[in-house]
Amino acid sequence: MMDISQTLPTSSIIYALDMVGVAACTAAATMLAKRLQFDIFGAFFVSFLGSVGGGTLRDLLLNRHPIFWLHDLNYLYFIMVLSTIIQIFYHFLDKLDKSLRWFDALGLAAFTVIGVQAALSRGMSAPIVMLMGAVTAIIGGVLRDIVCRQIPLVLQKEIYITASLLGSVYYLLLLHTDVSEWVRSVTTLLLIFVIRMLAVYRGWNLPDLTWKPKKR
């Protein structure tokens, strides 16, 4: 374990998974943009919004400057290259939807861990840390859907925010143990990923809280 964690430092793993999340968001956004007949730069714009919108709002709310993609241009380049490729091969990717879910779940996991760590680094309390994990993970998709005039799906169904929040709780609990950051991050990632994929394949939904009085 120690060897692996030294060869692959946590930050590198998180960064790699961050890019997986960005890739999933870019793919989803570009395909939505193509369906709506946006042009090249319109697709870039929506991809950028969907991929880094959540982290950007988090950084604005936490007053963390400079915002991460202003100085790390890899995000911008990666999104543009990937969106271009997806635009070119759009007609061959129709059936990508299913496999997108795996990437999407990895992205949800990575974005949550990054958001949690960012909020902790600003000394936030546990509830705000959880909120910032969820903001990082879901706001990009919400913004993308708003610009494209879709009702944000993430608010309507499936265990999505829930998986992010459960992961954050687990991460925060581990802070009280002497588990290394490496183990904490990676197991949180796996937990969120597994919850999300189980929700997708078993059709899990949150129970409806509403008390329905029996009709006679």
Place this chain on the structure above:
Amino acid sequence: MMDISQTLPTSSIIYALDMVGVAACTAAATMLAKRLQFDIFGAFFVSFLGSVGGGTLRDLLLNRHPIFWLHDLNYLYFIMVLSTIIQIFYHFLDKLDKSLRWFDALGLAAFTVIGVQAALSRGMSAPIVMLMGAVTAIIGGVLRDIVCRQIPLVLQKEIYITASLLGSVYYLLLLHTDVSEWVRSVTTLLLIFVIRMLAVYRGWNLPDLTWKPKKR
């Protein structure tokens, strides 16, 4: 008067009315979310956006950090508890709409006064102070409506922004007198509340500026 103002300091009154405004916004947002079949966390999200969205944008624009709800967790807890209760008893609250208007008008009044005070504390000029009062009071509802794909009602009809602006003008005028902050805040609150309720019950609308040339 002095006794009352010492027993009930202005800040406590404002804070209490702030929570009334948050309650009204949470109720409105949760009921909209239920109608759109959002799940539990979707309803929390929309409630949070509708309640504190205006104050958050104000703080971002004025560069006031930390944003108020990052350190005062009462907002987060209050919204979640209230939204949960409303989700549970949703079917019994159908006729709440009318009484919501009273809370909503109290919220409009409280949010405006808070926004005005926040802008004054940053040394802003009178027009910006008025704008920030209105931003605090109405942007939450606008954001909620955008996420839920409604055309923001507040922009279309009824004396709403107008009540906020008239209250701000009144507050700013009183700054040139030696009236205590207590009287200034409370009378501003009452003024906005009364204007708004009169507009609701008398069906007041702003006149249409447009000059309609007579058809022959």
Place this chain on the structure above:
Amino acid sequence: MMDISQTLPTSSIIYALDMVGVAACTAAATMLAKRLQFDIFGAFFVSFLGSVGGGTLRDLLLNRHPIFWLHDLNYLYFIMVLSTIIQIFYHFLDKLDKSLRWFDALGLAAFTVIGVQAALSRGMSAPIVMLMGAVTAIIGGVLRDIVCRQIPLVLQKEIYITASLLGSVYYLLLLHTDVSEWVRSVTTLLLIFVIRMLAVYRGWNLPDLTWKPKKR
């Protein structure tokens, strides 16, 4: 040349063209607001959002405080006066749409140059400078369309973002020459304006990247 540049310093020209852009955005937003039956303040709100929304997001992202319109009240006053006039004479302005395009293209040009200069003043790299030029120029219109529930046209068609980006590239290239700031700004403005107007009148669109496999 030197004489003109001394009589009319670049910043004054840019400022004047900034106001032209604000005027074009206010006109477009007010007419949209009237069509949707927004009231007076609703029209002000949408005009303000459409005119200064892009520059505001740019300043928030770059952490440039105070945001430009907080201390220069000319923006607020100009937008309110112009929007009022347009509301009054709405029925006489139906055929304004064509000429609006000229102002709109001037605004695109001015907003881009201002955004580029703002990003350069914060030491940003070339790709971010280009992005900030485009953000300043287009986000106002996107926000206006979102509030008014239109699909943002700018993302869908016509050379719009493209004109902004080409102008930014040209401006950045000129930084490596010893051309004066005056010439740099003014020629960039003209370049963007000409590209945009050619796109409008010749119906230019970006090519679609998508590779369409031949059907048998």
